[in-house]
Amino acid sequence: MTNTAISRHGLERRRSQLSDLRRYCADQEQEFEALRARVQGFVSRYVDALGESYLELDALESQLHSATHGLAEALRSSGIDARSPLAPQATALPVLPRLPPGTALPAEPQSGLVELAPPTLKTLYRRAAMRLHPDFAATEIDRSAREQSMMLVNQAYxxxxxxxxxxxxxxxxxxxxxxxxxxxxxxxxxLDRCERLVQGRLRVVQAHMALLTVHPMHRLWLAIAQAEVKGLDPLSVMANRLRSQIGERRQELYIGQRLLPQSNLAQAFLHRRIERMGAAASTN
Known part of the structure; x- marks a missing residue:
């Protein structure tokens, strides 16, 4: 019985298709890495322009939370029902998706496609006996297993x-x-295994490309690039806005650290802080 699982022509065709698939996957990887590098370049600009301001704002928010939390505890100690504001969330540095390493393809069986005259039934029987005969057993357990196998060999022959x-x-x-x-x-x-591995890798690359294109930094990069083409400077506008927020938080902190729980302003100050932190949490 000649094995017709794949012909020589079919082998070359499948090899060519696999090569095309690998090239396409490699092109997709390069496209992802090129886009990621461009977005990462923008992220570096973004952090250089705004990073220190965000760190300062986070530190002020943390100090302000401590002050208002202490104020709320003091009000509760005085018998006044006062909630503590939500804790602020630190500004996270932007992290872009990164491709995981791929899996190496298995080596192709050596010698290419081999097609010889199949051995006779008697030859197969002799080879089976050489491999499975109980006399070649190393242990009693092995002998028992070989006896079972030889029984099947004899039945098949x-x-x-x-x-x-x-x-x-x-x-x-x-x-x-x-x-x-x-x-x-x-x-x-x-060939089947190689094709599955390359197709799986391609799905991973395409999924990461989709993640990258919907990433907030990618969207912000596109928006800022369009604005800069028009001669605008959005990063400076954002930096000015952050500095304004920093000034507001400093003023808030100054007041919050000096408010007395028994003053009329304490509850109103705490209420405004709770409202602002709740609004911030709902937008994140």
Whole structure:
């Protein structure tokens, strides 16, 4: 029985298709890395322009939270029902998605496609006996297993069941070429596995590209690039806004650290802080 799992023409066609798929996947990876590098360049500009201001604002928010939390505790100690404001969230540095390393493809079976005349049924039987005969057992457990296998070999040979003999020989570790006269199945399995690996890698790359294009930094980069083309300077506007917020928080902190719980302004100050932190949490 000649193995017709894959022909020589089919092998070359599948090899060519696999090569095309690998090139396309590599192109997609390069496209992702190029876009990521451009967005990362913008992220560096963004951090250089605004990073220190965000750190200062975070520090002020933390101090202000401590002051208002202490104020709320003092009000509760005085018998006044007062909630503490939500804790501020630190500004996280932008992190872009990064491709995980790929998996190396398995090596192609050597010698290309081998097609020989398949061995006779008697030859297969002799090879099975050489591999599975109980006299070659190393232990009693091994002998018992071999006896069971040889019983199946004898049954297959008596019934001229070549397919069953091939299955038993392959399970015993015989070279597929020595069993069927061809390594077509091994080549087909190799191609199938390679194609699955490359297709899986392609899905990973495309998923990461989708994540990158919807990332807030990608969207901000596009918006700022369009504004800069028009001669605007959005990063300076954002920096000025942050400095204004820093000034407001400093003033808030100055007041919050000096308010007395028994003053009429304490509850109103705490209420405004709770409202602002709740609004900030709902927009994140």
């Amino acid at each position: 008596s019934a001229s069941n070549r397919a069953q003999l091939e299955v038993l020989l392959l399970a015993a570790g015989e070279d597929p070429v020595r069993v069927s006269g061809s390594n077509a199945d091994a080549l087909r399995n190799w």
